[in-house]
Amino acid sequence: MNILTIKKILIILFSVLSIGAVQANETIIKIGLPLVSPPWNTSQFLQQSIHYLSWKLPQYKFEAVWVSVDDIEKSFEEGKLNLAVFPSLPTLFGNSKTRRVLSTIVDTRAPNPDSGTSCVILVPKDSPIKDLKDIQGKHIISTNKMSLPGNLACLAEIEKSGINTDELNLRLLGDLNEKFLIDDLKQHKADAAFVRSGFIEDVLLASGKNILEGLRVLNPQQNKQLLNLVHSTGTYPGPTLVANNNISPQAVHAILSTLLTIPQNSYGQKWTVPANSESVDELARNLKIGPYAYLRSWTVERIWEEYKFFVTLAVLFIIFLFIHSWLTQKEVVKKTAHLSQALKDQKAAEEMAAAKGKRIEFLEKKAVIGQLSNIVAHEVNGPIGIIQNLTHGLRKQIDVTLDSEADPTDALDSIENQLNIIEKEADKVCSIIAKMRLANKTNTPGTDSDLSEILQTVGSQFNKKCQAILIGLKETTTVDFNPIELEVVIYNLFKNAYEASAQRKAPRIFAEVSHKNDTAILRIWDSGPALSEKEFLNIVSEERQTTKAEGIGMGLSIVSALVRKHEGKLVFSRSEFGGLEITLVLPFSSTAHREKNESKSFNSNR
Amino acid sequence: MNRKALIRIVDDELNMRNSLKFLLEQSGFVCRCYESAKDFLVNDDFNIPGCIIMDYQMDEMSGLELQTKLNQRGIKLPVVFFSGQGDIDIAVTAMRKGAQNFIQKASGADSILSAVRQVVSSVPESYLDFAPSLTPAEAINLYSKLSYQEVKVCECINKGMLNSDIARKLQISPKTLRNYKLQIRQKLQLDDPAQLPHVIRFVIDNMKEGK
Numbered sequence: 051m052n053i054l055t056i057k058k059i060l061i062i063l064f065s066v067l068s069i070g071a072v073q074a075n076e077t078i079i080k081i082g083l084p085l086v087s088p089p090w091n092t093s094q095f096l097q098q099s100i101h102y103l104s105w106k107l108p109q110y111k112f113e114a115v116w117v118s119v120d121d122i123e124k125s126f127e128e129g130k131l132n133l134a135v136f137p138s139l140p141t142l143f144g145n146s147k148t149r150r151v152l153s154t155i156v157d158t159r160a161p162n163p164d165s166g167t168s169c170v171i172l173v174p175k176d177s178p179i180k181d182l183k184d185i186q187g188k189h190i191i192s193t194n195k196m197s198l199p200g201n202l203a204c205l206a207e208i209e210k211s212g213i214n215t216d217e218l219n220l221r222l223l224g225d226l227n228e229k230f231l232i233d234d235l236k237q238h239k240a241d242a243a244f245v246r247s248g249f250i251e252d253v254l255l256a257s258g259k260n261i262l263e264g265l266r267v268l269n270p271q272q273n274k275q276l277l278n279l280v281h282s283t284g285t286y287p288g289p290t291l292v293a294n295n296n297i298s299p300q301a302v303h304a305i306l307s308t309l310l311t312i313p314q315n316s317y318g319q320k321w322t323v324p325a326n327s328e329s330v331d332e333l334a335r336n337l338k339i340g341p342y343a344y345l346r347s348w349t350v351e352r353i354w355e356e357y358k359f360f361v362t363l364a365v366l367f368i369i370f371l372f373i374h375s376w377l378t379q380k381e382v383v384k385k386t387a388h389l390s391q392a393l394k395d396q397k398a399a400e401e402m403a404a405a406k407g408k409r410i411e412f413l414e415k416k417a418v419i420g421q422l423s424n425i426v427a428h429e430v431n432g433p434i435g436i437i438q439n440l441t442h443g444l445r446k447q448i449d450v451t452l453d454s455e456a457d458p459t460d461a462l463d464s465i466e467n468q469l470n471i472i473e474k475e476a477d478k479v480c481s482i483i484a485k486m487r488l489a490n491k492t493n494t495p496g497t498d499s500d501l502s503e504i505l506q507t508v509g510s511q512f513n514k515k516c517q518a519i520l521i522g523l524k525e526t527t528t529v530d531f532n533p534i535e536l537e538v539v540i541y542n543l544f545k546n547a548y549e550a551s552a553q554r555k556a557p558r559i560f561a562e563v564s565h566k567n568d569t570a571i572l573r574i575w576d577s578g579p580a581l582s583e584k585e586f587l588n589i590v591s592e593e594r595q596t597t598k599a600e601g602i603g604m605g606l607s608i609v610s611a612l613v614r615k616h617e618g619k620l621v622f623s624r625s626e627f628g629g630l631e632i633t634l635v636l637p638f639s640s641t642a643h644r645e646k647n648e649s650k651s652f653n654s655n656r
Numbered sequence: 657m658n659r660k661a662l663i664r665i666v667d668d669e670l671n672m673r674n675s676l677k678f679l680l681e682q683s684g685f686v687c688r689c690y691e692s693a694k695d696f697l698v699n700d701d702f703n704i705p706g707c708i709i710m711d712y713q714m715d716e717m718s719g720l721e722l723q724t725k726l727n728q729r730g731i732k733l734p735v736v737f738f739s740g741q742g743d744i745d746i747a748v749t750a751m752r753k754g755a756q757n758f759i760q761k762a763s764g765a766d767s768i769l770s771a772v773r774q775v776v777s778s779v780p781e782s783y784l785d786f787a788p789s790l791t792p793a794e795a796i797n798l799y800s801k802l803s804y805q806e807v808k809v810c811e812c813i814n815k816g817m818l819n820s821d822i823a824r825k826l827q828i829s830p831k832t833l834r835n836y837k838l839q840i841r842q843k844l845q846l847d848d849p850a851q852l853p854h855v856i857r858f859v860i861d862n863m864k865e866g867k
Contacts, residue, residue, distance in 0.1 A: 428713075428740040432672060435740075435761030439675035442765030442818075446682035449819040452830075453837055453849035468678060471671060514715045 076111040079297065079305075082125055082134035084289075085118045087193060087228040087249060089256035092155060092289055095319040096135060099312055106308045110301065118226065120194050132297040133305070137246075138167050138286045138330065150293040151324040152306045158318030159251065159278045163325040166288015168247035168281030169203035171268040172235060179242060182211040182269050188241035190220045191231055204244040206333040207269065207283040215337065229253075232261050242268065247281040286333070287325030417608045422538065429482050433475035440468045440475075498639040499533035500526050501570055505561055508540045516548055516557035527563055527570045529636040531616045542609050543574045543632055550629055551578035572634040580628025589630055590622045661776045662706035663687045666696045666722065667738070668714045672761070676709060676738075679765055680772060683816065684854055693717035693725075702731045707756070707775040709768075712739035712746065723753050734775045738768075769816055790845075790855070792862040798844050799859040806843070809836045810856045 083096050097114070104112050117125050119137055126134045133152075154163035173179045179188060185208060192201050201222075205215040221240070223230055231243040253261050262280075269282040277285045291309070293302045314320035331341075338345040344352050354361060444465055451461040502523040509518040529536070544559055551557035558577040563570060581589070589606070613620045618636045625631035663685045667673045670691070677687045686706075690696035693714060708726075712719040723735055734756040739746065747758040757771040790798070802810065805826070812822040823833045837852065844855055 431740040431761040432669065435738075435763075436671050436675040438762065438765050439672075439679040439768065442769075443675070443679040443682040445818045445820070446679075450682070450849050452819070452834060453852075471675070475671065 076109065077301065078111045078113055079132045079301065080113045080115050080130065082115050082117050082122050082131035084122050084135060084137050085116050085226055086137060087226050087246065089252045091248065091252050091255065091317060092157075092319065095155065095315060095317070096289075098315070099309060099321070102312050103305060103308055106311075107304055110304075118194065126292070126294060129294065129296050132294050132301075133291060134294070135289050135291050137289055149295070150302060151327075152291045152293055152302065153309055153321040154288050154290040154323065154325040155319055156288060156322050157314075157320075159248070160276075160288050161318075162276055162285075163290075163322055164287055164329065165273075165276040165285035166325070167203075168271070168277055168279065168285045169201075169207075169283045170245050170247055170250065170280055171204055171207075171242055171282040172232070172245060172262075172265045173242045173268050174235060174238060175264055175266045177241060177266065179268060182208050183213060185218070185242055185268070186213050187219060190218060190242045190244065191234055191240040192220060192222055192244040193226060193228055193231065194222060194224070201244055202333060202337060202339075203283040203286060206336045209336050232265070236264055247277065247279045250280050284329060284333075286329050287327070290325055291321070413607075415611075418538075418611060422534075425538070425541075426482070426486065430479055433478040433482075436475045437472050437479075440472050444468050497530075497532045498528045499531050499536045501529050501531075501536070501563060501572065501636065502527050504533065504537050504540055505563065505572075508537060508544050509559075509561065511541070512544050512548055512559060516551065516559060518544065518559045518561065521560065521562035522564055527565070528639040529570050530639045531618070531636055535612050535616070539609050539612050539634070540572075540574075542606070543634070546606070546630075546632075547574055547576035547578070551576040554578060568638050570636045570638060572636065573631060574634070575625035575627070575631040576629055577627055578629045581624070581630060586622075586624065586630070660686050662704040663772060663776070664690060664696060664700060664706065664708045664710075664733075666690045666693060666708060666710035666714075666719070668692055668711060672711070676768070679768065683769055684850060685772065685776070693719070693722040696722070697725065702733060705733075707734040707736060707772065709736045709738055709772070712737050712750065712758075720750060720753065723750070723755060727754060736771050736775060766816075773816070790858075792858070795844075795855065795859045796863055799856075799863075801843055802840060806836055806840050809833065810840060810860075813837075813853050814856045814860055816853070 081100060083093070086093065100112050100114050103110070115125070115131060117131075117134075122131075122134055122136065125131050135155075154166060156163055156166065160166040171182075171185075179185055192204075194201070201220070205218070208218065209215045223234075228245045228249050231240075231245060234240050235243045250261055253259055267280055267282055271277075271281050271283070271285075273285070293305075309321040312321060334340040335342045335345070345355070447461060447465060447468075451458050502525070505520055505523060509520050512518045531539075540561075544561075547559040548557060551559065554577055556577075560573075560575050560577075562573045564573075565571070610620050613634065613636075616636065618634060621633040621635070623631045623633065663680050665673050665676045665680075665687055667676070667689075668691055673689045673691070677689055680687050688700070690699065693710070694717060696708075696710075710719040710722060714722075717725075719735075719737055719739075726733065726735070735754065736757045736759060737747070737750045737755050738759055738761060740761050750758050756775050759767055759771055799807075799810075808826060809822060812825060817825070819830055819833055823830045826833070828836075837849070841847075841849065841852060844852075846852055846855060
């Protein structure tokens with residue numbers, strides 16, 4: 051071995067080592083690709099894309115990892131993959147926050163990234179299954195579990211038709227190849243089969259064989275602008291590239307910008323904008339899987355999600371009830387306080403009324419006594435005044451007579467005359483006192499008095515001042531009333547009537563006695579001027595403010611007190627002249643009434 | 657000028673009228689009675705000074721109405737009301753309308769007399785008629801000659817006291833009192849015993865004025 055040879059060997063070794071060193075510095079990017087039932091037209095485009103990336107981005111070493119549709123999600127989640135192409139959007143599972151949806155593949159058959167895939171439900175041509183509803187209880191077959199498109203798209207469609215997909219008789223063959231599904235179906239080993247959209251077309255493209263012979267597409271969709279493939283369900287995003295969080299943003303940027311520059315092939319396949327996740331989200335919600343799995347059990351979250359409105363309403367209602375009850379409580383406390391205050395006030399008012407009542411009673415008594423004492427004073431003071439005057443005068447006369455030396459005979463004659471007068475006046479006083487004593491002895495209700503007689507007595511007193519016209523005094527009317535008090539009553543009523551009519555030139559007082567059942571009725575009115583409404587009400591009211599200048603406002607009070615005492619009645623009304631008319635209803639004396647009745651019956655018997 | 661004060665008594669009750677007249681005349685007053693307000697208005701000479709004692713309650717025209725009429729006619733004679741009832745409000749009304757006094761009928765002769773005296777004292781010459789023969793100076797001169805006891809008696813007489821009351825007050829017998837009075841009359845040169853109180857009053861009043 052010469053030096054040259056050694057040199058060559060060293061150079062080659064170095065080159066190899068340096069290349070190895072370069073290769074060792076390359077970043078390996080693992081791209082997960084789904085194993086979809088062959089023939090899958092898109093798998094070639096995926097391989098071409100990885101070649102393109104390797105060529106354009108030599109700093110990265112791209113490794114294609116083919117994973118089954120069911121496992122690709124799991125591998126991606128575990129971080130075994132840096133990038134992954136999902137047959138449709140992978141938003142159903144795992145932590146979506148760590149993912150970046152980069153780009154979606156479109157082609158001439160599926161030009162819209164949001165509607166790239168779907169699913170086909172195949173039944174034998176002669177099957178009794180006419181639509182999705184008939185599929186309940188039937189034997190259904192499919193390849194794998196939760197792939198999209200595949201079972202999930204079909205299940206979502208069936209769920210939409212009102213059938214609970216959890217109760218479907220679905221059998222999974224566990225084999226990737228959908229060709230076996232077609233075979234089983236044709237051999238009537240199953241009633242229906244789920245296959246991915248594009249499978250029929252891909253088989254036709256690859257082998258020129260139409261697998262639809264002897265089969266029928268259930269619930270075929272006619273939206274060819276969206277997806278120009280035979281399909282039975284709604285459409286979902288096409289194959290989509292997703293970046294994991296274990297790859298740098300710089301790498302993602304380089305990869306994405308490179309992918310988007312890949313020219314479209316003869317099938318029109320190319321990378322384009324990422325698909326919208328809305329349809330996938332709706333599917334998950336319909337099937338209660340992935341982020342909506344909680345809908346399968348009655349969690350608080352689900353209750354809130356489903357009955358948000360009612361829960362809010364109920365909470366609001368409870369708050370309202372709470373506030374309402376609080377306010378009501380407050381109001382109750384307030385009202386109770388008001389009521390107890392009102393009760394207190396009422397009690398106080400009642401006590402006050404009782405006190406006032408007593409006071410009025412007292413005043414009435416005082417008034418009666420005052421009135422009687424006035425009458426007595428008027429009667430007694432006259433004679434006593436005369437006696438006082440005469441006695442004083444007499445003593446003077448005696449003094450003068452004794453002082454003078456003249457003959458006392460004339461003086462003594464005069465003295466005797468004056469003494470006679472004194473004696474008479476003293477007798478008058480005695481008789482008044484005797485009358486009072488008599489009145490006092492009989493001063494109890496139930497004493498009889500003759501109304502007619504008393505009327506005449508009082509009338510004659512007033513006849514000097516005015517004309518007292520007495521009507522209906524033919525017979526004796528014995529009433530159950532103390533005579534003195536009855537005189538006081540009638541005197542007061544006459545006095546009232548006189549004072550009311552005194553302004554007239556010829557004042558007249560009218561008094562009429564009539565009988566009704568067991569009562570005597572005395573009406574008293576006058577020819578005085580008409581009373582105004584206010585004056586009339588004033589008299590009738592309890593206070594009875596007098597309309598007369600000199601009155602003390604108690605005359606009618608005395609009268610009504612006495613009448614009440616004897617169980618009589620006092621009625622105020624307007625007379626024919628517009629003045630006051632007072633009607634006094636007095637019960638007949640029971641003894642006199644009985645005697646009268648007896649004599650009547652005695653006379654009639656005779 | 658020497659006019660006597662005339663006391664008019666207006667009352668519709670005869671005995672009251674007469675008893676008042678008797679009382680006042682015994683005290684030396686000149687009285688005239690009227691049985692009603694109308695009688696008074698028709699027959700009285702309002703120019704004679706004096707006063708009116710009238711019953712408050714009379715038929716036809718009450719005392720108050722009469723007083724109103726007098727006020728309307730400009731008659732200034734003082735009025736003393738006389739009433740059986742003693743209502744304060746009646747008295748107040750009467751006093752407001754210009755009555756000089758308001759007396760209850762049974763309030764005693766003294767109150768009537770003092771009321772009349774008080775009213776009549778405003779008539780300057782009311783007592784001159786009783787001592788026409790004496791000038792005030794002469795009367796005072798005579799009066800100054802009275803003994804201490806006699807002056808005491810005169811003071812009591814001037815107060816209108818009766819003999820028995822004076823005797824009790826001065827603790828002397830009625831007979832002794834009569835002797836004193838006789839001596840006083842002689843010293844004051846009076847024949848008529850009825851003139852004594854007026855002369856004494858005349859002297860005492862003049863003595864007060866002199867002071």
